[in-house]
Amino acid sequence: MSQIAFEPWNDPNAKPLIQFKNVTKRFGEFVAIDNQSFDIYEKEFFALLGPSGCGKTTMMRMLAGFEAPTEGTILLGGQDIAPFPPNKRAVNMMFQSYALFPHLSVWDNIAFGLKRDGKSKDQIAARVEEMLKLTRLEQFARRKPHQISGGQRQRVALARSLAKAPKLLLLDEPLGALDAKLRQATQFELMDIQEKTGTTFVIVTHDQEEAMTVASRVAVMDNGKIIQADTPQVIYEAPASRYVADFIGDVNLIDGVAEARKGAQETAPAEPEAAKQAEPEAAKLSEHEAPAAASERRVPQPNARGKWLHDKLFRYILGAREDAPKQLPPPTPGESEAAATASRPDVIAPGGITIHWAEGQPPLIVSNGDPALAGQRVTLALRPEKLGISKDRPESANALKGKVIDIAYLGNLSTYHVELANGLMVKAQLANTRRVAQRDITWEDEVWISFRETAGVVLSE
Amino acid sequence: MRRLTWFNATSLTLGFAFLYLPMLILIVYSFNESKLVTVWAGFSTKWYGTLIQNDAFLDAAWVTLQVAVVSSTIATVLGTMAALVLVRAGRFYGRTLFSGMIYAPLVMPEVITGLSLLLLFIGIGLDRGILTIILAHTTFSMAFVSVVVSSRLVTFDRSLEEAALDLGCSHFDAFRLVTLPIIAPAVISGWLLAFTLSLDDLVIASFTAGPSATTLPIKIWSSIRLGVSPEINALSTIMIAIVAVGVITASLITKRASLRQQADERAAVHV
Ligand SMILES: Nc1ncnc2c1ncn2[C@@H]1O[C@H](COP(=O)(O)OP(=O)(O)OP(=O)(O)O)[C@@H](O)[C@H]1O
Ligand SMILES: [Mg+2]
Numbered sequence: 039m040s041q042i043a044f045e046p047w048n049d050p051n052a053k054p055l056i057q058f059k060n061v062t063k064r065f066g067e068f069v070a071i072d073n074q075s076f077d078i079y080e081k082e083f084f085a086l087l088g089p090s091g092c093g094k095t096t097m098m099r100m101l102a103g104f105e106a107p108t109e110g111t112i113l114l115g116g117q118d119i120a121p122f123p124p125n126k127r128a129v130n131m132m133f134q135s136y137a138l139f140p141h142l143s144v145w146d147n148i149a150f151g152l153k154r155d156g157k158s159k160d161q162i163a164a165r166v167e168e169m170l171k172l173t174r175l176e177q178f179a180r181r182k183p184h185q186i187s188g189g190q191r192q193r194v195a196l197a198r199s200l201a202k203a204p205k206l207l208l209l210d211e212p213l214g215a216l217d218a219k220l221r222q223a224t225q226f227e228l229m230d231i232q233e234k235t236g237t238t239f240v241i242v243t244h245d246q247e248e249a250m251t252v253a254s255r256v257a258v259m260d261n262g263k264i265i266q267a268d269t270p271q272v273i274y275e276a277p278a279s280r281y282v283a284d285f286i287g288d289v290n291l292i293d294g295v296a297e298a299r300k301g302a303q304e305t306a307p308a309e310p311e312a313a314k315q316a317e318p319e320a321a322k323l324s325e326h327e328a329p330a331a332a333s334e335r336r337v338p339q340p341n342a343r344g345k346w347l348h349d350k351l352f353r354y355i356l357g358a359r360e361d362a363p364k365q366l367p368p369p370t371p372g373e374s375e376a377a378a379t380a381s382r383p384d385v386i387a388p389g390g391i392t393i394h395w396a397e398g399q400p401p402l403i404v405s406n407g408d409p410a411l412a413g414q415r416v417t418l419a420l421r422p423e424k425l426g427i428s429k430d431r432p433e434s435a436n437a438l439k440g441k442v443i444d445i446a447y448l449g450n451l452s453t454y455h456v457e458l459a460n461g462l463m464v465k466a467q468l469a470n471t472r473r474v475a476q477r478d479i480t481w482e483d484e485v486w487i488s489f490r491e492t493a494g495v496v497l498s499e
Numbered sequence: 500m501r502r503l504t505w506f507n508a509t510s511l512t513l514g515f516a517f518l519y520l521p522m523l524i525l526i527v528y529s530f531n532e533s534k535l536v537t538v539w540a541g542f543s544t545k546w547y548g549t550l551i552q553n554d555a556f557l558d559a560a561w562v563t564l565q566v567a568v569v570s571s572t573i574a575t576v577l578g579t580m581a582a583l584v585l586v587r588a589g590r591f592y593g594r595t596l597f598s599g600m601i602y603a604p605l606v607m608p609e610v611i612t613g614l615s616l617l618l619l620f621i622g623i624g625l626d627r628g629i630l631t632i633i634l635a636h637t638t639f640s641m642a643f644v645s646v647v648v649s650s651r652l653v654t655f656d657r658s659l660e661e662a663a664l665d666l667g668c669s670h671f672d673a674f675r676l677v678t679l680p681i682i683a684p685a686v687i688s689g690w691l692l693a694f695t696l697s698l699d700d701l702v703i704a705s706f707t708a709g710p711s712a713t714t715l716p717i718k719i720w721s722s723i724r725l726g727v728s729p730e731i732n733a734l735s736t737i738m739i740a741i742v743a744v745g746v747i748t749a750s751l752i753t754k755r756a757s758l759r760q761q762a763d764e765r766a767a768v769h770v
Pocket of ligand 1 (some may be wrong): 091093095
């Protein structure tokens with residue numbers, strides 16, 4: 039990728055826009071925010087995610103100026119914001135309860151902040167129209183908040199907070215009441231606005247997909263603490279703790295004891311006959327997937343009239359027809375090597391650990407585990423979509439036998455709930471590329487769950 | 500809906516007769532031709548005519564109106580402010596005591612309120628007149644306003660004010676542009692209540708009124724002792740009309756506001 043990644047948090051020279059320094063907020067005895075220090079950078083889209091009551095709104099209210107930290111300081115652009123009242127901060131907030139002014143029309147609600155800025159009538163009108171269009175509320179401009187639907191009200195609240203184009207925008211569950219389509223459209227609008235205006239967003243959401251879509255970083259909170267703040271990808275693929283892995287998305291957690299792996303390469307502990315059985319299928323698969331040699335690929339040939347047209351006319355304009363098909367440049371040696379190991383399931387990456395997870399079951403091979411964990415209790419976190427499910431024993435680093443207990447059909451995906459030998463339930467997700475009738479795995483079937491040695495994340499708590 | 504049983508109908512009739520028959524008689528006799536209050540001699544509006552020519556009554560009426568308007572307006576401002584502080588201010592030392600004390604004039608016998616105010620005015624050497632009546636009426640009707648307004652304020656969503664501040668309002672602007680328009684129905688009914696209370700107050704006014712200014716209730720009361728004249732019936736009828744209009748308006752405003760609030764809440768639940 040030629041684009042430079044937007045990662046100011048990794049840049050030691052970047053100046054944070056917001057700095058929380060040992061901020062604690064107590065309500066009486068209750069600790070709502072527990073000694074938190076973190077930075078949010080300019081132009082970030084910072085998502086707060088966490089269970090109800092973990093302190094997300096409190097965090098925002100401190101930024102907006104409605105609550106003062108009990109201890110610690112909050113800096114905005116390097117300046118302590120404690121002395122500034124809410125109306126003197128270049129921060130706007132969209133309230134979780136919307137807080138629309140019931141006595142004003144939708145139009146006046148949106149114009150409210152602009153009027154306070156002493157803008158001219160034309161400027162205000164233009165901006166309000168722009169916001170109405172953005173949130174698709176044009177035909178409701180004259181209505182009062184109690185005359186519109188819940189989702190429409192949410193959009194008015196959003197439009198009102200966006201109207202002033204503040205430096206920092208705090209959105210407390212901005213899209214919760216919208217239908218899936220409109221939500222997605224609004225998410226893209228928000229990202230678009232952010233790109234255009236460079237506004238920094240802090241957004242609370244209960245929708246993980248939303249956090250994943252819009253956020254530059256996601257902060258997972260629990261009980262007044264940020265457990266992990268990182269890019270959506272890292273949060274999803276490499277959660278730092280069991281809590282985060284469990285909170286974000288679906289996950290299978292397998293507990294066990296780690297042991298360092300010895301030897302450079304191992305082959306899969308596959309039973310020979312099972313491996314043979316699986317072979318024809320594997321071969322078929324590789325034929326389908328591996329790029330076949332270019333020369334073997336047939337190029338569509340013109341029919342007689344086409345050939346005549348080409349020879350008599352197009353040849354002089356467009357040049358001679360190329361018989362060889364277009365093709366990608368040949369892979370570099372590194373790439374082809376990687377592809378070779380990836381396409382050969384019997385070669386397992388070296389190093390890492392094995393995890394003993396159940397009596398009488400082969401240990402799980404995890405090549406990305408830290409050998410220093412040897413002897414400790416660890417948890418292997420596996421996303422359901424990283425698990426394969428098949429009736430025959432697959433050639434894979436890890437293959438576990440189990441029984442299908444339940445199948446949840448999710449439209450584009452199906453989730454199989456499989457009970458393993460020791461009673462552990464795991465979930466495996468498969469794309470529904472075939473029609474229901476043709477799928478061969480059903481309830482009560484004996485199946486194999488398989489995953490690669492690099493598919494999981496080892497968590498040591 | 501269930502139909503009224505004869506028992507319910509009777510008790511309703513008796514109850515209302517008990518309440519309104521005296522007033523009805525008063526109103527009817529204000530249109531009596533005869534000078535004798537208890538003898539019906541035919542319909543006439545002549546007592547209303549003579550009333551208009553009675554300067555003493557008109558002066559008293561003018562004083563009463565001035566007192567009612569000024570005192571209820573001051574009471575509304577002060578009462579609303581008191582309600583804001585008592586509902587809004589977080590806990591402070593003696594808060595319960597304060598909020599209890601604001602309701603004291605509601606339960607205090609009027610004689611005592613009037614007497615204590617009289618002693619105060621004499622003590623500080625304030626001549627009794629229209630000013631002292633206004634002060635006295637403000638004192639006791641303020642409590643009523645504050646009760647009405649604070650009952651509205653407890654259900655007021657503070658995040659509305661926060662939103663106004665967030666959008667750049669000063670505290671005063673937030674109150675003027677958001678809080679006040681929303682609680683306006685309660686403030687208006689508070690004002691109307693204070694106005695009618697002041698209009699028909701006799702006890703406190705008679706303690707605090709001086710020779711320079713007499714209110715209508717005092718005037719009526721003193722002329723009754725010389726015998727009831729149909730003129731007074733006419734005057735009372737006018738007062739009943741004013742009070743009735745005030746009370747009905749106040750209750751309509753409150754009713755409409757609460758209906759709208761219910762509609763808002765219903766809508767909010769359907770999110
Ligand atoms: N004014 C207050 N007084 C006392 N406790 C409070 C106050 N405001 C919030 N809390 C408590 O602080 C905790 C965090 O509240 P907060 O509103 O930040 O939660 P949240 O993460 O936004 O939850 P949700 O997702 O449900 O909106 C809660 O347990 C709440 O009860
Ligand atoms: Mg919240």
